[in-house]
Amino acid sequence: MNKFISIVFFILIVSSCSNEQTAPPNQPKGEIIYHVFQRSFYDGNGDGQGDLVGLKSKLDYLQDLGVTSILLLPLYDADCYHNYFANDFEKIDPEFGTMEDYIALVKEVHQRGMKIYLDMETQYVSEKHLWWRDAVGNPKSAYSNYILFEDEGHARPATIIFDLRELNSFDGSKIKITTVNLKDKSVLDYNVKLFSYFADPDNNGKFDDGADGFRLDHAMDNLDNKPALTNLFSTFWSPLIERVKKVNPQLKFVAEQANWGDYGFEYFEKAGADRMFGFGLQQAILSFNKQQLTNKADTILLMTPPGKDQIIFIENHDLDRSASVLNKDPNKERVAAALTLLIGGIPSIYYGQELGMTGRGGFGIYGATDGNDIPRREAFEWFKTDEGKGMALWYKNTGPWWDHTYIKANDSISLEEELPRENSLLNFYKTIIKLKQSDPALSMGKYAPAENNNAQVFTFFRQEGLDKVLVAVNLSAEKQKAGLSPSGGTYSPLYGRVAINQNSFELKPYEIGVWSVK
Ligand SMILES: [Ca+2]
Ligand SMILES: [Ca+2]
Ligand SMILES: [Ca+2]
Ligand SMILES: [Ca+2]
Incomplete structure (x- = not known):
């Protein structure tokens, strides 16, 4: 090939690649979120715990699937396996990695044109948190107003939701927890700084290293009906979102309505949320009932104000796997997938949903322990044998959730088995995602x-x-x-x-x- 032809050829290749990978700005691809329970996704260092290095090494898989964004569970240091109830909001849980690992992941995600969202729950802290350690039993502490107390001597930190004082962890340990005083001005200021830090860790006004938004777990106007914590939409959530958006106006905040029966329109109006979760459609899609689908779609999708959005999903870390709800009926799994991806709003796929992973959990099935939800949060099934490098079986041999694990070898549910099988659920997801992303109406309409x-x-x-x-x-x-x-x-x-x-x-x-x- 002579030089001139090879240059032309090179330009053609470069321009056709860029056409394929980045849609022109007036024709966005349409966002699709991958909601990943990172502890169970991919273990990058062989300790059985899914981690940030592992997740980063599987971005090719996510891009091949067609997702454009990643939503994580909380990353901060905590003793609970789900990482709600922080020991330290500012530190990455060592089991997931370091702040450097976080930044490396975020930069790689951004280089691929993808987005990443963090899950935040700053309403509660554990007994290992600085505020608890310094302020409990010490009314003179600089953090006295940061948490709620039930007595003047500050010996009894307040209960959390359901009047609990401690959680029974799946590993048998007990974790003491209290409620943060979201009415305190210093707590609001602290939250603004904390969210801003994760949005721009080096504070240089460039966001290649920062999260693209946040999920606000269990957000409420009156937190857990505590008399001291009312009107939080106007006193906490709305000012928090407004102030953090001054750092990066492009940030997206999705609030999880505490009442899943609530459409959450108040959160748009009064709390400043950009996005809410379409819980009503989650139930409707799995109901296979036309009336219910019509009612919920007409309400949730038609009544969302302009500029706001709904996250459309059938699974998350708190719900039974849709394949289990649908009794592993492959036809129903496909209909549910197509509706989730095509009906409107921003679809979210919970890791392993695309493989048809199964699992049922919930309150009380294994007693009073957070191990109840492990069946909804099991290791991503990479291999036919469900063993091998990267399998994040952190809960192996820890209790009844392992004895009754839904993960089975050679049951056709795994990436290794589904990737080559043309009519697999995984390949159906890919087909519908491609279809969605090739059409402006299905992407953005x-x-x-x-x-x-x-x-x-x-x-x-x-x-x-x-x-x-x-x-x-x-x-x-x-x-x-x-x-x-x-x-x-x-x-x-x-x-x-x-x-x-x-x-x-x-x-x-x-x-x-x-x-x-x-
Ligand atoms: Ca690991
Ligand atoms: Ca931990
Ligand atoms: Ca930066
Ligand atoms: Ca399997």
Whole structure:
């Protein structure tokens, strides 16, 4: 090849690569979050604990899947395996790594054009936290106002949610916890500094090293109904978000509504949250009930104010695995995945959901211990044998959650088994994500109801500018015929081969169709 041709060839390769990897700014790819319980994801140093180095080494997998953002569980130093209830908010839990590991991960995520969000819960501290160590039994402590007390001598720090004073850890230890006084001005100032630190660790006004946003765990206006902690939307959350956004106005705050039955619209209005979790749609998608889906989608997606967003999900660290809820029915798993990814808002995939990992947990199944939730937080299944390098089996041989582990070898649920299998759930996720990201309406468009005359067929539109797409799913195990109303337009399939003639179409059991509408 002569020099001139090779230069032209080089330019062509470079420009076609950049076209493929970075969508033009007016056509964003559409955000897709990967919610990862990092302790259970990938162990980078062989101690059985998933960690930041391990997560960083698996970014190729996440990009290949098509996700654009990562949401972590809390990273700060804590004794609980889930890392809620901090010993030290400013330090990375040594089991996850160091601040250097955090910054290296964040920079690598950003170099790939991805985003990363941190989970924060600063309403509580453990007995190992400085504020507890200094202030309990010492009314003269500089931190006396930082935590709540029940007595004048400050011998009894306040209870937390459910009037608990301590948590029973899965490993048999007890961890004492108290509630932070979010009404204290110094506590608000501290939180502003803490969040700002993680948004820009070296404080140089450049955010390549910082988180792109935060999840606010268990956010409430009246925290746990404590009389001392009322009106926190206006006195704590809203000023916190406003002040931290002065550091980086692009930061996104998602609040977890404490009441999962709540749509959370008040959090948008009064707490300054950018995003809320669409819990109502989570239940509706798994219900396979058209009426419920229609009601929740019309409420959650249509009533979210402009500039705000909903996170759409079917799994998180507090919920049973969707594959278990759906009795491992592969057709239902696909319908639930398609709805999560295509209905609107910002989809979030909980690690292992894309493999169809199973698990049921919850309060009391193994007694009064946080081990109850381990079945929802098991090691990501990298291998056919469910053993091998990187498997984060930190809870191996620690109790009944291990004796009854949902992880099984050779059961076709693992990355190694699913990657090469063309019709695997993993490859279905990839297909739908690709479809979503190749179409502006599916990526960015608004949800709009689409009526049809069949009680088992759920249909909706997504529209962005002139680009309009119709999605239909058969929620039943029988063949269904449906007629769209009102009529109009021509439909060409983007996914599936079903034709729509004179506004009517037929779907096989649990079949999914996606059409471009002209
Ligand atoms: Ca490790
Ligand atoms: Ca720890
Ligand atoms: Ca910086
Ligand atoms: Ca398996």
